Amino acid sequence: MATTDTIFQHGTLGLLVPGLFDGTITAGELLSHGDTGIGTLDGLNGEVIILDGHAYQAREDGQVREIEAHETLPFASVHFEKPDVSAPLTDVAQADFETQVVKDYRLKNVFAAIRVDGTFKHIKTRVAPRQQPPYKTLVQATATQPEFSGDNVKGTIIGYYAPHLFQGATVGGFHLHFLSQDHQLGGHLLAFDVDQAVLKVQHFADFHVHLPIDNEAYLQEEFDNETIDHAINKAER
Numbered sequence: 001m002a003t004t005d006t007i008f009q010h011g012t013l014g015l016l017v018p019g020l021f022d023g024t025i026t027a028g029e030l031l032s033h034g035d036t037g038i039g040t041l042d043g044l045n046g047e048v049i050i051l052d053g054h055a056y057q058a059r060e061d062g063q064v065r066e067i068e069a070h071e072t073l074p075f076a077s078v079h080f081e082k083p084d085v086s087a088p089l090t091d092v093a094q095a096d097f098e099t100q101v102v103k104d105y106r107l108k109n110v111f112a113a114i115r116v117d118g119t120f121k122h123i124k125t126r127v128a129p130r131q132q133p134p135y136k137t138l139v140q141a142t143a144t145q146p147e148f149s150g151d152n153v154k155g156t157i158i159g160y161y162a163p164h165l166f167q168g169a170t171v172g173g174f175h176l177h178f179l180s181q182d183h184q185l186g187g188h189l190l191a192f193d194v195d196q197a198v199l200k201v202q203h204f205a206d207f208h209v210h211l212p213i214d215n216e217a218y219l220q221e222e223f224d225n226e227t228i229d230h231a232i233n234k235a236e237r
């Protein structure tokens with residue numbers, strides 16, 4: 001029976017920092033742990049958006065395609081969707097959204113999934129460009145990334161809020177991706193303005209981390225918390 005009170009995360013954001021971009025879980029297995037979420041593909045190949053049991057890749061060329069079950073990911077977070085809050089949003093800027101959502105739904109020290117379906121006055125995303133081994137670091141790999149934007153876009157914001165204590169394991173604070181309804185615009189969300197939308201929040205008591213313990217590069221890596229913290233602030237916000 002699918003549990004709706006747990007985030008399942010494969011890998012850590014921290015492992016992407018030194019460039020451990022090899023996919024270590026299949027999309028098929030990932031989707032057995034959740035029907036909704038975000039991530040990246042093998043080789044840091046674009047941005048993954050998982051909605052209603054389907055995983056999509058926003059690619060660096062701006063195209064969006066559905067991911068096949070055999071494809072692999074180095075990092076992803078998923079959950080089974082069952083929001084405990086649903087609220088209409090009208091005319092909300094990003095900064096106000098983030099402050100208000102943390103306050104209204106008491107997110108500061110909890111894990112939560114954030115989903116916003118509706119119309120957006122403005123959306124700006126970026127997409128990590130595919131890397132080839134030997135891999136560069138996350139900061140080097142994302143130094144130049146294509147950005148995409150649209151006005152009056154219908155679509156869905158999906159992602160998570162995590163307590164800042166967990167920066168490194170994941171992104172502390174908000175980590176949001178976007179997919180337009182027509183699949184013409186997607187990626188890691190950089191900026192948005194809500195026109196009319198519905199916000200859904202799902203709080204989680206449990207955060208389940210699944211590590212790639214069969215991956216040689218992962219086993220050998222010497223992780224450094226300070227480097228990871230700086231890299232996440234640079235590459236993921």
Ligand SMILES: [Zn+2]
Binds near residue numbers: 047175177188189
């Ligand atoms: Zn992202």
